[in-house]
Amino acid sequence: MGRTYDTLTEAHQAFLAAQKVFFVATAAPGARVNLSPKGLDCLRILSDRAVCWLDVTGSGAETAAHLAADGRLTVMACAFEGSPLILRLYGRGTSLPRGSAGYQALLSSAFADREPPGARQIVRLDFDLVQTSCGFGVPLMSFQEDRQTLLTWAEGQGEDGLRAYRAKKNAKSLDGLPTGLVTD
Helix, strand or coil: CCEEECCCCHHHHHHHHHCCCEEEEECCCCCCCEEEEECCCCEEEEECCEEEEEEECCCCCHHHHHHHHCCEEEEEEECCCCCCCEEEEEEEEEEEECCCHHHHHHHHHHHCCCCCCCEEEEEEEEEEEEEEECCCCCCCCCCCCCCCHHHHHHHHHHHHHHHHHHHHHCCECCCCCECCCCCC
């Protein structure tokens, strides 16, 4: 049976901290719904009503565009090992582009000033609803390891290469919405 909460409990926080993958969903009016998997130990719990993750350069930037246009954001994590559980966080998200004051503050406080190759933004979710459900239909799978491919690729690009890549691939969403991640 599903349950709802106003805040994350300590058990919820422990569950989130243990997950190797989570999913983020966004939508802007008239745009496609986007659903993205996240990994690489990038999720941080800021409080019982806020989380963030450090996002690295990828082939698209739907989340940033949708947050700029609408702000709605859902994060979901599933137990693929151990006891079944699905946990969702519903709220409003903010994209903090690399180099912004908000980015720098969270990089310092939540990530100990450790920035992975290709870092492009920190996404913060302030949520007002936590929902859990049984997760009985989620398969059991064993974690092997994080893929290093994206980080290795980003490291090989260097700052100039990443800037050029973002200008080409991360300036607008699939629906032409600006992401706010690319500056002149």
